[in-house]
Amino acid sequence: MPLILIGVNHRTAPVAVRERMSVADAQLAATLDELKVIAPIDGVALLSTCNRVEVILSAEREDVIEAFVDWLSARGASSRSELEKHLYILRYADVARHLFRVASGLDSMVVGEPQIGGQVRTSFLAAQRSGAIDPLLHRLFEETMRVARKVRSETGIGEHAVSVPYAAVELARKIFGDLHGLQALLLGAGKMSELTAEHLAGFGLKQIFVANRAHERAEEMAARFRGMAIRFEEIDPHLATCDIVIASTAAPHYVVEAQQVERALTARRMRNLFLIDLSVPRNLDPAIAQVDGAYLYNIDDLQQVADSNRELRLQKAEQAEEIVAREVDHFRRRLLMQYPPSWSCRSGWSRSAPRSWRNVSADSVR
Amino acid sequence: MSPNFTLYAALLFYTAGTLIALASLFTRERRTQHAALVLMIGGFLCHTTWIGTICARTHHPPLTNLPEAAAFVAWCIFVVELALFIRYRVQAASFFVYPLVLMLLTVAAVVHEPFAQMDPALRSSLFTAHVLLSAVGVAALLTGLAFTALSYAQDRALKSKHRGPLWEWIPSLSVCRTLSYRTLAVGFSIYTLGILAGILWSYRTTAGPIDMRVKQLGGITAWILFAVLLQSYISGAYRARRTALISVGAFVAIVVAMLGIHHV
Numbered sequence: 223m224p225l226i227l228i229g230v231n232h233r234t235a236p237v238a239v240r241e242r243m244s245v246a247d248a249q250l251a252a253t254l255d256e257l258k259v260i261a262p263i264d265g266v267a268l269l270s271t272c273n274r275v276e277v278i279l280s281a282e283r284e285d286v287i288e289a290f291v292d293w294l295s296a297r298g299a300s301s302r303s304e305l306e307k308h309l310y311i312l313r314y315a316d317v318a319r320h321l322f323r324v325a326s327g328l329d330s331m332v333v334g335e336p337q338i339g340g341q342v343r344t345s346f347l348a349a350q351r352s353g354a355i356d357p358l359l360h361r362l363f364e365e366t367m368r369v370a371r372k373v374r375s376e377t378g379i380g381e382h383a384v385s386v387p388y389a390a391v392e393l394a395r396k397i398f399g400d401l402h403g404l405q406a407l408l409l410g411a412g413k414m415s416e417l418t419a420e421h422l423a424g425f426g427l428k429q430i431f432v433a434n435r436a437h438e439r440a441e442e443m444a445a446r447f448r449g450m451a452i453r454f455e456e457i458d459p460h461l462a463t464c465d466i467v468i469a470s471t472a473a474p475h476y477v478v479e480a481q482q483v484e485r486a487l488t489a490r491r492m493r494n495l496f497l498i499d500l501s502v503p504r505n506l507d508p509a510i511a512q513v514d515g516a517y518l519y520n521i522d523d524l525q526q527v528a529d530s531n532r533e534l535r536l537q538k539a540e541q542a543e544e545i546v547a548r549e550v551d552h553f554r555r556r557l558l559m560q561y562p563p564s565w566s567c568r569s570g571w572s573r574s575a576p577r578s579w580r581n582v583s584a585d586s587v588r
Numbered sequence: 589m590s591p592n593f594t595l596y597a598a599l600l601f602y603t604a605g606t607l608i609a610l611a612s613l614f615t616r617e618r619r620t621q622h623a624a625l626v627l628m629i630g631g632f633l634c635h636t637t638w639i640g641t642i643c644a645r646t647h648h649p650p651l652t653n654l655p656e657a658a659a660f661v662a663w664c665i666f667v668v669e670l671a672l673f674i675r676y677r678v679q680a681a682s683f684f685v686y687p688l689v690l691m692l693l694t695v696a697a698v699v700h701e702p703f704a705q706m707d708p709a710l711r712s713s714l715f716t717a718h719v720l721l722s723a724v725g726v727a728a729l730l731t732g733l734a735f736t737a738l739s740y741a742q743d744r745a746l747k748s749k750h751r752g753p754l755w756e757w758i759p760s761l762s763v764c765r766t767l768s769y770r771t772l773a774v775g776f777s778i779y780t781l782g783i784l785a786g787i788l789w790s791y792r793t794t795a796g797p798i799d800m801r802v803k804q805l806g807g808i809t810a811w812i813l814f815a816v817l818l819q820s821y822i823s824g825a826y827r828a829r830r831t832a833l834i835s836v837g838a839f840v841a842i843v844v845a846m847l848g849i850h851h852v
Contacts (some may be wrong), residue, residue, distance in 0.1 A: 377618075393746070396758060399759065
């Protein structure tokens with residue numbers, strides 16, 4: 223029994239095409255009901271995210287492809303010849319390989335991003351609720367989610383931050399472990415420090431203090447995080463109680479000196495202090511880096527962490543590809559026992575398929 | 589079959605496990621770490637059987653000479669490491685603990701001595717308490733030192749902003765320090781009780797509190813250095829480089845004390 227995947231993604235189609243074809247979560251059930259009846263198929267699922275729109279089918283015959291290409295073309299409000307430039311069609315083991323890669327984050331714009339795993343699961347559950355899933359698709363999705371979990375747990379591909387704010391969060395977690403119950407001090411109310419504080423707050427910070435020369439701006443920003451605005455002159459006692467300091471002021475000089483940090487650390491006993499300097503010129507004295515128990519990172523350091531994480535993810539992606547290749551082989555062999563003739567080749571097409579589709583393989587989608 | 593067959597089997601498993609664990613530093617694959625753990629557990633089972641054999645044959649704890657003591661301390665270290673791994677999932681400790689266990693068991697195999705019968709005069713509960721508490725305390729202290737080393741490695745990596753091969757495996761600095769502190773605190777308490785039991789036993793048998801030889805000097809020096817280390821944790825006067833130096837001193841003192849163990 224053929225397994226078919228028809229779709230467009232961020233590599234094959236520009237956003238102008240993808241946005242027209244995309245299906246909102248709220249419309250998913252109605253769209254699946256529509257898809258079930260446009261051709262004689264056994265099962266259908268739809269994966270629609272900001273990076274891709276893909277229809278996954280199981281059907282007795284491959285000529286159903288035509289009906290679905292027409293449907294996508296109508297949905298994208300484009301001519302069929304226009305759509306064909308962006309479309310890919312995969313069959314049999316290539317469908318499994320593609321879905322395994324997608325759910326593992328290997329086909330994402332940011333390699334290893336974790337959201338896609340949840341999106342694949344959501345599309346499976348939606349299809350299941352709509353009664354659009356047959357045993358073959360059920361098996362395919364179950365395997366896809368298992369492989370994605372395996373890839374993530376064995377390679378840790380999604381564990382490393384690739385943006386500056388997340389790099390700060392990652393480092394904070396490397397120092398403190400759990401961020402719940404910690405306190406942060408924001409010096410200045412710059413955009414970058416706000417973004418970084420927002421990411422940190424998402425990990426359960428207990429309290430955020432904001433100090434700014436213009437006190438009204440500090441109050442405004444503190445209100446956003448349900449924090450507390452303090453006067454700039456009050457930062458010394460807060461250095462002793464806060465665990466993370468984010469500096470981003472417009473001051474042309476250091477606003478925190480090494481001696482202040484030393485005093486704060488004496489009062490803090492064993493507890494470390496993480497200082498993030500996002501300002502240019504720098505606001506935190508570089509000599510702070512020499513103080514035991516203080517960890518100082520400036521904007522370049524954080525960018526470097528994000529860059530090296532990106533490289534690390536690419537290395538992990540190679541390990542992940544090996545796992546996917548092994549799992550596709552297992553999946554194909556298991557299905558071979560159930561559907562011997564059609565699954566006997568790794569990535570086949572039937573003679574009934576239109577000639578123009580035959581040259582499309584999983585590799586050409588990457 | 590030789591009673592030492594299980595000792596050599598344990599050595600074989602531990603060697604393979606340690607090498608594979610160290611290889612995972614370069615492969616950065618969790619599968620490799622899991623394979624190493626499985627091999628180490630295999631070694632641990634053989635190790636346990638060997639210790640059981642000694643107990644069954646000699647009817648006393650396996651602590652009457654250097655090979656027995658080294659093997660028992662290695663066994664205790666692995667038990668502590670396993671318990672901490674189950675509780676905290678800290679894989680990085682294996683890079684220090686596995687080689688340590690392998691090294692101690694190698695000492696047991698190389699310094700080959702027949703299973704020794706204990707002098708009947710020494711068969712006292714005080715002596716048994718001394719050797720058991722000292723061995724368990726030393727095992728906990730050495731595991732604590734492994735976490736101190738991890739903590740130091742993490743501190744250096746964060747300070748230098750260059751990730752070493754251990755970066756991914758080491759948990760947060762806070763977890764490393766907490767585990768290091770707790771293991772050292774528990775180990776120190778047990779070790780202190782062991783030393784006190786030893787002094788009492790020595791007092792009863794030789795009518796003197798302590799007999800100052802290499803073993804005793806090493807043991808007391810280690811006790812003082814561990815006390816300083818714990819004090820720096822408790823007072824908050826923790827300094828990375830100083831802590832590392834004290835830890836190295838304490839480790840050397842413990843090794844000297846262990847090498848000083850001869851027939852009891």
